[in-house]
Amino acid sequence: MSKTYHIAVIPGDGIGKEVTPWAQAALEKAAEGEASFTYEQFDLGAERYLRDGAILPQDEEDRIKQADAILLGAVGDPRIKAGILERGLLLKLRFDLDQYVNLRPSKLYKGVTSPLANPGNIDFVVVREGTEGLYCGAGGAVRRDTPAEVATEVSINTAYGVERVVRYAFQLAMKRRKHITLVHKKNVLVNAGDMWQRIVDRVGEEYPEVTHDYSHIDAATIYLVSDPSRFDVILTDNLFGDILTDEAGAVVGGVGYSASGCINASNEYPSMFEPIHGSAPDIAGKGIANPTAAILSAAMLLRHLGFDEAAAKIDAAVEADIEELGSTTRTTEQVGKDILARI
Amino acid sequence: MSKTYHIAVIPGDGIGKEVTPWAQAALEKAAEGEASFTYEQFDLGAERYLRDGAILPQDEEDRIKQADAILLGAVGDPRIKAGILERGLLLKLRFDLDQYVNLRPSKLYKGVTSPLANPGNIDFVVVREGTEGLYCGAGGAVRRDTPAEVATEVSINTAYGVERVVRYAFQLAMKRRKHITLVHKKNVLVNAGDMWQRIVDRVGEEYPEVTHDYSHIDAATIYLVSDPSRFDVILTDNLFGDILTDEAGAVVGGVGYSASGCINASNEYPSMFEPIHGSAPDIAGKGIANPTAAILSAAMLLRHLGFDEAAAKIDAAVEADIEELGSTTRTTEQVGKDILARI
Ligand SMILES: CC(C)[C@H](C(=O)O)[C@@H](O)C(=O)O
Ligand SMILES: CC(C)[C@H](C(=O)O)[C@@H](O)C(=O)O
Numbered sequence: 001m002s003k004t005y006h007i008a009v010i011p012g013d014g015i016g017k018e019v020t021p022w023a024q025a026a027l028e029k030a031a032e033g034e035a036s037f038t039y040e041q042f043d044l045g046a047e048r049y050l051r052d053g054a055i056l057p058q059d060e061e062d063r064i065k066q067a068d069a070i071l072l073g074a075v076g077d078p079r080i081k082a083g084i085l086e087r088g089l090l091l092k093l094r095f096d097l098d099q100y101v102n103l104r105p106s107k108l109y110k111g112v113t114s115p116l117a118n119p120g121n122i123d124f125v126v127v128r129e130g131t132e133g134l135y136c137g138a139g140g141a142v143r144r145d146t147p148a149e150v151a152t153e154v155s156i157n158t159a160y161g162v163e164r165v166v167r168y169a170f171q172l173a174m175k176r177r178k179h180i181t182l183v184h185k186k187n188v189l190v191n192a193g194d195m196w197q198r199i200v201d202r203v204g205e206e207y208p209e210v211t212h213d214y215s216h217i218d219a220a221t222i223y224l225v226s227d228p229s230r231f232d233v234i235l236t237d238n239l240f241g242d243i244l245t246d247e248a249g250a251v252v253g254g255v256g257y258s259a260s261g262c263i264n265a266s267n268e269y270p271s272m273f274e275p276i277h278g279s280a281p282d283i284a285g286k287g288i289a290n291p292t293a294a295i296l297s298a299a300m301l302l303r304h305l306g307f308d309e310a311a312a313k314i315d316a317a318v319e320a321d322i323e324e325l326g327s328t329t330r331t332t333e334q335v336g337k338d339i340l341a342r343i
Numbered sequence: 344m345s346k347t348y349h350i351a352v353i354p355g356d357g358i359g360k361e362v363t364p365w366a367q368a369a370l371e372k373a374a375e376g377e378a379s380f381t382y383e384q385f386d387l388g389a390e391r392y393l394r395d396g397a398i399l400p401q402d403e404e405d406r407i408k409q410a411d412a413i414l415l416g417a418v419g420d421p422r423i424k425a426g427i428l429e430r431g432l433l434l435k436l437r438f439d440l441d442q443y444v445n446l447r448p449s450k451l452y453k454g455v456t457s458p459l460a461n462p463g464n465i466d467f468v469v470v471r472e473g474t475e476g477l478y479c480g481a482g483g484a485v486r487r488d489t490p491a492e493v494a495t496e497v498s499i500n501t502a503y504g505v506e507r508v509v510r511y512a513f514q515l516a517m518k519r520r521k522h523i524t525l526v527h528k529k530n531v532l533v534n535a536g537d538m539w540q541r542i543v544d545r546v547g548e549e550y551p552e553v554t555h556d557y558s559h560i561d562a563a564t565i566y567l568v569s570d571p572s573r574f575d576v577i578l579t580d581n582l583f584g585d586i587l588t589d590e591a592g593a594v595v596g597g598v599g600y601s602a603s604g605c606i607n608a609s610n611e612y613p614s615m616f617e618p619i620h621g622s623a624p625d626i627a628g629k630g631i632a633n634p635t636a637a638i639l640s641a642a643m644l645l646r647h648l649g650f651d652e653a654a655a656k657i658d659a660a661v662e663a664d665i666e667e668l669g670s671t672t673r674t675t676e677q678v679g680k681d682i683l684a685r686i
Contacts, residue, residue: 116458153498187426194494219589226593239531242528243564246562
């Protein structure tokens with residue numbers, strides 16, 4: 001008998017609501033016979049906030065915590081001041097659910113045009129720390145709105161938090177091409193950078209087959225443009241990971257093909273899977289959003305639950321779809337149906 | 344009678360020593376009849392440090408402070424632990440000499456191949472704050488090298504420091520295409536980001552002809568790849584400016600064509616001009632380093648001293664040289680002579 005998993009679904013705003021059903025459909029089809037799913041929909045995001053002021057009520061968060069995994073669409077609306085939903089909903093979930101691995105694969109699919117003239121063979125994963133660094137919300141301001149204002153932002157980094165994500169990266173590298181590039185800015189951020197490097201060196205000794213090197217964040221942004229195929233696993237902190245994965249998304253032809261997982265690798269809390277793109281208010285409601293990234297996030301969810309074969313089915317279906325039809329103009333529904341037919 | 348300026352020259356390490364004489368030669372030739380220069384050479388950088396342990400002795404810094412401007416080559420050597428020379432020499436000068444505007448133009452020259460398939464017309468300037476943010480060196484570590492280690496890095500931002508660089512950016516925009524893009528991460532770094540945005544909005548009211556918009560740092564790294572011609576003046580903080588200017592250098596075909604100025608715009612202390620590239624130990628001593636970026640830094644120095652026409656002569660010579668000969672393989676001396684002949 002197949003096991004049943006309970007999935008919390010947060011479609012969110014704009015195109016998030018349009019692509020998420022396709023992620024669910026892909027999940028069902030790929031895992032047919034192996035696993036089944038029950039869903040609980042959560043009405044969270046900008047529209048909810050604008051309606052009743054709620055961002056993440058405690059009882060809803062408690063119910064989300066009970067799920068086996070979370071599917072998120074996209075959250076955001078230009079009418080809302082920057083930071084409110086990000087810190088109150090998205091980052092709050094990442095932190096409260098201790099999703100310390102933010103996993104972001106970048107792959108240039110056949111059939112997708114990269115903005116690079118000679119992109120080469122791009123296929124790497126960014127392992128971004130998800131619960132520390134400058135994202136802690138430690139900081140403040142004094143004398144706000146006066147000429148004497150001082151505003152601070154504090155990056156907090158712990159050996160506890162760094163070591164667990166470093167271990168995850170080495171384990172992942174063992175399943176891939178066995179190479180890690182640590183990205184930091186240790187020539188300026190000497191305290192945090194030195195700690196990251198020491199922990200990578202030490203954990204690396206346990207994985208003699210995995211080679212690792214180091215790149216400053218500024219140099220890494222160059223390599224992503226000039227030689228992206230050099231990377232296998234990029235290991236980095238919360239802010240640098242945010243920056244690198246967006247640049248990586250551009251380099252592989254747009255964030256429309258990039259999914260991500262916010263993973264609690266010790267499974268105390270559910271992990272969360274989402275496309276990297278935003279709510280795209282400009283195209284929302286037109287039925288033309290590309291559901292590919294959302295469908296890829298369903299594959300990441302399946303892999304996280306241990307269904308490697310089902311995940312691979314989705315990946316292969318997406319790959320074939322893009323190769324054959326990636327350059328055609330299709331509606332959300334057409335792309336969704338085309339991919340589903342191949343699963 | 345032409346005025347004489349006193350220039351502190353820090354050739355530094357590796358190719359820094361090979362390209363700096365060409366910056367001096369370009370300076371001389373372009374300003375002939377208008378200005379003359381005396382030079383004081385400072386033996387600072389990795390080689391000096393490895394020889395006698397000195398990084399920036401007080402009496403040498405005092406003499407550098409007396410100069411009218413500083414020409415720097417490049418500093419660094421892989422044998423030295425990250426952070427020592429950066430924080431002890433380069434950043435110490437930027438901070439002690441209050442060089443609060445880090446000015447970094449990016450231009451795609453005719454004759455240079457961009458890694459982008461369709462680069463468009465790239466011509467923007469990054470105005471990077473140079474004396475605040477995460478570069479302050481405020482941070483520390485407790486329980487170093489234990490599983491309970493905590494390392495912090497503190498970004499300090501003041502209205503005083505932000506307002507002066509914001510004003511510089513608006514004045515610069517008035518001489519260009521009158522558009523500023525503020526880059527920050529105000530949805531996460533809410534304290535600093537909100538202060539930057541408020542100051543830009545307020546100062547912007549004094550410049551009604553200049554339009555300004557905002558981009559998160561992660562989105563900005565996408566635009567640099569997907570649509571770099573959208574930018575005119577990018578205004579940003581110390582760390583984001585470091586990251587964006589390296590990516591920008593890659594997008595315009597390599598940091599070999601990028602110069603930068605660390606500018607004290609109130610002229611209490613000398614400003615410093617340098618190519619963006621490093622000391623490049625791999626090609627040092629071979630006489631093949633490209634002196635173009637160093638020569639462009641001489642143009643920035645001249646413009647800073649008020650010799651706009653002389654600076655324009657260098658810019659035009661470089662532009663013509665690259666267009667005609669940019670794709671040929673030449674020695675340092677050949678490129679230097681070719682450009683000088685056109686000045
Ligand atoms: C929306 C924002 C808070 C978020 C981040 O900075 O992590 C986003 O950019 C991302 O990369 O998931
Ligand atoms: C060498 C380093 C400290 C420096 C910086 O980070 O500012 C460099 O990358 C630069 O951009 O000038």
